[in-house]
Amino acid sequence: MSETKTPEAAKDEPNIRIVEDATCTFCGCVCDDMELTVDLDANRITKAKNACVLGRAWFLQHGIEDHPQAMIDGREVPLEEAMDEAARILHEAKFPITYGLSDSPCEAQRVAVAINDLVLGNIDTTTSVCHGPSGIAFQGVGESTSTLGEVKNRADLVIYWGGNPAESHPRHFTRYTVTPKGRYIPNGKKDRYVVLIDVRKTPSAPVADQLIRVKPGRDFELLWALRALVRGRDVDPDIEKITGVSREVLDELVERMKNCNFGVLFFGMGLTMTRGRHFNSGALLALATDLNKYTHFVAKPVRGHGNVTGADNVVSWQTGYPFGVNFHRGYPRFNPGEYTTVDLLARGDADAALMIATDPASNFPKRAIEHLKKIPVISLDAKPTYTSRQARVAFMVATYGINTGGTVYRMDDVPITLRPAFDSPFPTDEEVLTGIHTRLKKLRANGRKKAA
Amino acid sequence: MMLIPGRSSKQGTSLNAGKLKEEYQAVTSTIEMNESTMRKLGLSAGDRVRLSCTTGKVEVECGKPRKDEDLPDGMIFIPYGPSSSELMESDTAGSGMPMSKQMMVDVECLGAK
Ligand code: SF4
Numbered sequence: 166m167s168e169t170k171t172p173e174a175a176k177d178e179p180n181i182r183i184v185e186d187a188t189c190t191f192c193g194c195v196c197d198d199m200e201l202t203v204d205l206d207a208n209r210i211t212k213a214k215n216a217c218v219l220g221r222a223w224f225l226q227h228g229i230e231d232h233p234q235a236m237i238d239g240r241e242v243p244l245e246e247a248m249d250e251a252a253r254i255l256h257e258a259k260f261p262i263t264y265g266l267s268d269s270p271c272e273a274q275r276v277a278v279a280i281n282d283l284v285l286g287n288i289d290t291t292t293s294v295c296h297g298p299s300g301i302a303f304q305g306v307g308e309s310t311s312t313l314g315e316v317k318n319r320a321d322l323v324i325y326w327g328g329n330p331a332e333s334h335p336r337h338f339t340r341y342t343v344t345p346k347g348r349y350i351p352n353g354k355k356d357r358y359v360v361l362i363d364v365r366k367t368p369s370a371p372v373a374d375q376l377i378r379v380k381p382g383r384d385f386e387l388l389w390a391l392r393a394l395v396r397g398r399d400v401d402p403d404i405e406k407i408t409g410v411s412r413e414v415l416d417e418l419v420e421r422m423k424n425c426n427f428g429v430l431f432f433g434m435g436l437t438m439t440r441g442r443h444f445n446s447g448a449l450l451a452l453a454t455d456l457n458k459y460t461h462f463v464a465k466p467v468r469g470h471g472n473v474t475g476a477d478n479v480v481s482w483q484t485g486y487p488f489g490v491n492f493h494r495g496y497p498r499f500n501p502g503e504y505t506t507v508d509l510l511a512r513g514d515a516d517a518a519l520m521i522a523t524d525p526a527s528n529f530p531k532r533a534i535e536h537l538k539k540i541p542v543i544s545l546d547a548k549p550t551y552t553s554r555q556a557r558v559a560f561m562v563a564t565y566g567i568n569t570g571g572t573v574y575r576m577d578d579v580p581i582t583l584r585p586a587f588d589s590p591f592p593t594d595e596e597v598l599t600g601i602h603t604r605l606k607k608l609r610a611n612g613r614k615k616a617a
Numbered sequence: 618m619m620l621i622p623g624r625s626s627k628q629g630t631s632l633n634a635g636k637l638k639e640e641y642q643a644v645t646s647t648i649e650m651n652e653s654t655m656r657k658l659g660l661s662a663g664d665r666v667r668l669s670c671t672t673g674k675v676e677v678e679c680g681k682p683r684k685d686e687d688l689p690d691g692m693i694f695i696p697y698g699p700s701s702s703e704l705m706e707s708d709t710a711g712s713g714m715p716m717s718k719q720m721m722v723d724v725e726c727l728g729a730k
Contacts, residue, residue: 191633222630293713301712333624364621365694366687381619381692381719434623438718442710469624489713505713527636527699530707530715531673550636551699 180205187584189216190268190471190566191223192334193576194341199224203586210567210586217335224586227567230548234591236559244560244592244600251519251543251558252604258517258541260493261286264506265523266480267473269545269594270571270583274472274479276598277521283605285492287515290476291523292488293505296466298437300477300487301501302447309453311429311463312577313340318347319461322425324360326449327384327435328467331369337467338372342431349426358421362387363435377418380409385441387415388448394419395455423459430464437466468576471566475574510536520544521594522562526551543601545594560597563589571595618654620668620693620704620720628696645698647680651688655679658726665727668693670720673703676727693722 187199201224202212213224235247242250255261261284266274281288292300316323323342330337338344346353361373364381379387387408390400394415405411422428430453436445449464456462468474477487484490486499489506502508506525509515510533517540526534527550537555544556547564563569568589574580631641648666650658660666664679677700688694695701704722705715 191629218626219629219633222633226630226633289713294715297713329623332626332629335626365689365692368626378689381621381689435718438714438716440716440719442712442714501713502709502711505709507707507715508709508713511707524636528697528702530705531703532707534702548635554637 179207182587184584184586187586188566188573188581189213189220189223190573190583191219192471193468193474194334194336195471195573195575195581196220196336196340197581198340201586205587208587219335224567227564229589229591230561232549232561234561238557244597247558247560248597248600248604251560251601252608254517254541254543254557255280255284255286255519255601256605256608258284258286260509260515261517261519262506262509262515263288263519263521264525265291265521266476267291267470268522268565269476270472270565270569270573271475271479271580272571273521273593273595273598274476275483276595276602277519278480278483280519280598280602280605281490281492283602283609285495286519287491287493287504287509288480288484289490289504289506289509290473290480290488291470292473292477293501294507294529295434295469295473296437296446297488297501297505298443299432299446299450299466301443302450305443306447306450307454308450309457309463310465310577312579313342313465313575314577314579315427316429316463316465317341317345317350319349319427320347320429321350321356322358322360322421322428324362324422324428324430325369325373325467326362326430326432327437327439328431328433329363329367329369330431330433330467331367331372333433333469334467337431338369342429343372358425360418360421377410377414380407382440383408384436384439384445385448388445388452390415391419391422392448392452392455395423395452395459422456422462425460428456428460428462430462431467432464433467434469465577472573474576474578475572475580478574478578507533510534516540518542520546520552520556521598522546524550524552526555545597547591560594561591562594562597563591565594569593569595618691618693618722618724620695620701620722621718622695622697622701622720623718625696628698641698643678645696646675646677646700647695648677649680649683649688649694650692651685651690652682653685654690654692655682658724660726661729664729667725667727668700668704668722669725670704670706670722672706675700675703678730693724
């Protein structure tokens with residue numbers, strides 16, 4: 166619970182508030198055991214107990230930006246005027262797209278879907294450029310899944326494939342998967358065997374009992390060989406030449422996987438961003454399913470942004486599909502490669518873009534960025550970015566989890582409620598999107614766009 | 618050579634300070650190679666290097682060498698950012714995902730800063 170210290174208790178201190186059980190939304194671990202010390206006079210968090218190095222930077226570097234709430238073409242304007250202009254752009258566009266959403270709470274994501282339903286737009290999330298291929302694979306192969314709590318309490322074999330949590334999700338090991346003691350894992354790390362499979366020796370390697378180095382671009386071959394061996398089939402005698410992993414290492418790993426009590430395969434973007442994409446994720450998911458003939462085995466993607474899992478959930482429950490959803494015909498259609506944002510921009514299809522808590526102008530391929538420069542962009546972000554700098558309409562919004570409440574989903578699909586630390590002069594992204602949605606409803610009432 | 622963009626702690630912490638700030642820009646335009654590869658290319662830490670492919674080209678700085686056992690020969694690591702995007706192909710092979718890791722690039726040494 167939050168408490169503000171009484172003047173006596175904080176005589177020599179500034180106006181301090183302690184927020185217990187706050188949530189860090191910097192990465193998909195969404196750690197909800199933060200204890201924040203907030204200097205309410207300075208609008209700053211001065212201490213973030215339990216946070217990792219990334220979480221500390223997330224909280225301690227957060228201040229209130231000296232920036233207008235809203236701008237049109239780089240000129241400060243009242244919030245209402247910017248919402249009017251954003252609604253006009255989306256209303257007049259033939260092919261408006263919305264992208265981002267993984268750093269917004271579910272409440273805002275829900276409004277973004279409603280906007281697209283109304284303008285017959287296209288909605289996609291950053292999932293399409295992180296675990297989108299895994300989303301495709303889930304539909305094709307299925308998912309043997311669990312929560313991180315189950316992993317903590319039961320997993321005695323933990324395998325990371327193509328991920329480097331020590332740098333991307335620093336508390337994944339310590340809070341959920343390696344060091345914590347669990348109900349059936351009384352001695353924590355001593356009771357688990359940890360394997361890391363990667364092309365390079367990453368800073369995560371010291372945590373692992375075994376590092377298996379796969380040749381770049383050979384993950385699929387290695388996964389398929391493991392599947393064959395799990396099923397008692399033979400594999401190509403040249404398997405070491407192909408994958409960089411010897412037959413002995415493979416046999417040992419297969420035995421370990423079949424004989425553990427509860428195994429988990431965590432996989433990262435080393436699988437989804439490389440050649441093979443959804444085939445790689447699909448092969449790993451199929452391997453986990455195969456292993457259930459022998460023991461209990463699950464597979465989980467390690468998700469990046471704080472609420473990217475929420476974006477998948479919200480877009481799924483509202484449209485039936487997790488990302489890359491198009492409303493042009495008046496009903497949702499899903500087609501990765503066609504309705505995913507990199508493709509829509511690189512092909513030059515979109516004629517207006519609503520970018521929510523994302524910075525495609527810095528992290529998309531050049532061709533997509535070039536098209537983005539040609540169309541009106543509406544951006545919502547808590548910090549100035551390359552995208553907000555070039556946006557026609559730019560909203561500066563409050564930071565979720567620090568200045569706003571709401572709901573986010575942890576990477577294992579567990580919803581978590583946010584506890585804000587201090588107020589912000591900026592509107593929330595839900596408020597801005599609701600303002601745009603309300604205006605669009607009025608504009609639509611005067612002339613509804615026809616479905617294609 | 619093969620370029621592998623990925624996350625790093627510094628990329629993550631500098632991201633919080635702001636993408637338009639110097640630290641983020643410096644972190645995301647510094648590459649890592651192993652000792653042997655750097656020796657073969659005649660590179661030392663701090664040298665400027667041009668990476669190019671059919672999609673684009675960028676100038677980056679060479680970081681401290683990594684141990685040979687940490688990074689394979691001929692592989693370059695770079696934290697995600699504007700430099701890695703510049704080299705990224707937009708074709709997603711019908712998946713929505715551009716090939717964001719394992720990009721083949723040419724390396725040209727531009728000498729010390
Ligand atoms: S692991 Fe992720 S969610 Fe947890 S404190 Fe670190 S950055 Fe925040």
